Amino acid sequence: MIRSADFGMQYNKIPGKQGLCFFGMGLVRGAFFVGLLVLAFSIRHLFIVEHVVADRIVFFDEKAFFRNPQGLLVHFANLGRELDAPRGVVLFVHGYCEHSGYYSDVATFANDANLAAFGLDHVGHGLSQGERGYIQSIDLLADDVLFFASKLQKKYGVPILLYGHSMGGGDGSVV
Numbered sequence: 001m002i003r004s005a006d007f008g009m010q011y012n013k014i015p016g017k018q019g020l021c022f023f024g025m026g027l028v029r030g031a032f033f034v035g036l037l038v039l040a041f042s043i044r045h046l047f048i049v050e051h052v053v054a055d056r057i058v059f060f061d062e063k064a065f066f067r068n069p070q071g072l073l074v075h076f077a078n079l080g081r082e083l084d085a086p087r088g089v090v091l092f093v094h095g096y097c098e099h100s101g102y103y104s105d106v107a108t109f110a111n112d113a114n115l116a117a118f119g120l121d122h123v124g125h126g127l128s129q130g131e132r133g134y135i136q137s138i139d140l141l142a143d144d145v146l147f148f149a150s151k152l153q154k155k156y157g158v159p160i161l162l163y164g165h166s167m168g169g170g171d172g173s174v175v
Helices: 023-049 098-114 138-156 167-174
Strands: 003-005 010-013 020-023 057-060 063-067 073-078 088-093 115-120 162-164
Touching: 003 115, 063 138, 073 098, 073 138, 088 098, 088 167, 098 115, 115 138, 138 162, 138 167, 162 167
Parallel strands: 088 115, 088 162
Antiparallel strands: 003 010, 010 020, 057 063, 063 073, 073 115
């Protein structure tokens, strides 16, 4: 038996196994700590919800979001470097169980061609709100893509190229 004086947790080595078993108050204290983390995460989301600015765009911790018609925050990001006068914008639309960060390497190639590169995380993916991996409707995802593409068009006034992978390609065909 090994006892941790710092946390009052007891560990029991399992014969022939690599690992430890938790016993007694250690599990209860661990559950309490996890509860505190969940509470802090919930308070953070309440803070995000209260700081919405014009055009449904939200900024929090240097991350950008927009509120979709269902009331969920959808994360978006400039995946490359900021360009003064791009000749176009590539909007990366990710696949199922992915997030826009997967395309940051490809965004550098777009930037080299003087194309701005942006991505958004679908609802339930990446930093966006929503039940993880749950897709209510491809049409709702397409609405989010259209909204964000219209904001990019308004900001830059150049052609928008949708780059969709897997489910993102389905989004692009609906758009």
